[in-house]
Amino acid sequence: MNISVVIPLLNEEESLQELYDWIARVMQSNQFLYEVIFIDDGSTDTSWNIIQQLSEKHTEVKGIKFQRNYGKSQALDAGFGVANGDVIITMDADLQDNPEEIPDLYHLIAIEGYDLISGWKKKRYDNVITKNIPSKLFNWAARRTSGLHLNDFNCGLKAYKKEVVKSIKVSGEMHRYIPVLAKNEGFTKIGEKVVQHQARKYGITKFGMDRFINGFLDLITISFLSKFGKRPMHFFGLWGTLMFIFGFTLAFYVGFVKLYRLYSGMKTILVTNNPWFYIALTSMVIGTILFLAGFLGELIIKNGPQEKHYKIKEYLNL
Known part of the structure; x- marks a missing residue:
């Protein structure tokens, strides 16, 4: 199988059908073999019912339903565990990540040999005060701490070589630092690609300001773990x-x-x-x-x- 698309979600009933149709068009036009893995992180709307309907119509659609809300990191970890593709693409379910980026991301991993490509939302359609400015500060601190010169650690649109996702363990709220986790496991060919960011079409963001506080705390944690996690x-x-x-x-x-x-x-x-x-x-x-x-x-x-x-x-x- 060429590509596994791993999509964690929480209460995204409005966007799931549209997102799948968009992904399917891109995959079929490029003649990719693919699977789409939806991980329902404790949704309270009809998201799981929609995933069930999609899986009945399309065998390439697969689903994982959590008992309750555990967080994005746990959802990604579960998706990585069952992914079969040679290249794994992660994206958010809110239609802010553009599936048209998938062919280029696949090419960078499968043809050019990168271990991991992180998306960079150079032009964002988020609130400047509550998201853009804190995000820039967060990314600056992450670069200084990790030694990885990425502009957007928190972008959900990323591409991985299969060996990468099978080698890392994503827990807590470490999804922001998957490139750092990969680097710590010896995957050093890590790159970045400017990707198109879409304005949110449905619903509201599931993340509040507390994610930046948690993000900085996680940054300290992963900085410590990268140096002493295996030798306390x-x-x-x-x-x-x-x-x-x-x-x-x-x-x-x-x-x-x-x-x-x-x-x-x-x-x-x-x-x-x-x-x-x-x-x-x-x-x-x-x-x-x-x-x-x-x-x-x-x-x-x-x-x-x-x-x-x-x-x-x-x-x-x-």
């Missing part, structure tokens, strides 16, 4: 050891000064009345806790089960 002892153990050595050295100094004053006949105070004693004790305790945290982290990584943090209620054509 290198972070916690290092800082734990340094804190313990600092505390032990300070405690030794406090004890030495106490003994020196005692044997010199000088006036002394109780060690417990010296504030440096408590600083030393606290440093050693924190150091020990950090070291143990790194040790436990190593055990969890090596022995912990890799669980999926979502529950699938129903499959269609899978």
Whole structure:
């Protein structure tokens, strides 16, 4: 199979039929073999009924229904798990991503050999204050932190080599950082393509301002995980050891000064009345806790089960 189109959605009943028809026209005009995988992330409207109707008419339409709303990252992870295409395209279900971009994205992956192509909505039709300006700030921070020079990390329209989506685990709200996850797994040929952004035709956006706060928190998380996710002892153990050595050295100094004053006949105070004693004790305790945290982290990584943090209620054509 040439292409798998993975589409996470939440309450997009107005756009699903139009989106599928548009994708089908593009695929058939380019003679692609394809499948369209809709992942219903806990919709409360008739979205799943429409997906069922599409799957009955078209065998290339497949569906996954979540038990409840888990988030876009979990929806993408489920879609990646069942995708069979050599090239995987992700797009949003709100018609703001243009299916006419699919042939060029496919060419960049299948012919030019890119591992991942991220769309860049250079001209956007979103609210400038609530979406465009925060998005620019977010992308600047992501570039600085990740070392990937992409202009639009959060664009839903992306293309992947099959090996990429089968190698990464998308959880939490890490869908914004899939290029970073891919880079961390050793896929370095990552590019960007300017794509056409459509004005929203139906409904309202499902994302509020909190997504930017969560995005920055996730950015810190993935920056840490990219460096220490598979070796937590290198972070916690290092800082734990340094804190313990600092505390032990300070405690030794406090004890030495106490003994020196005692044997010199000088006036002394109780060690417990010296504030440096408590600083030393606290440093050693924190150091020990950090070291143990790194040790436990190593055990969890090596022995912990890799669980999926979502529950699938129903499959269609899978």
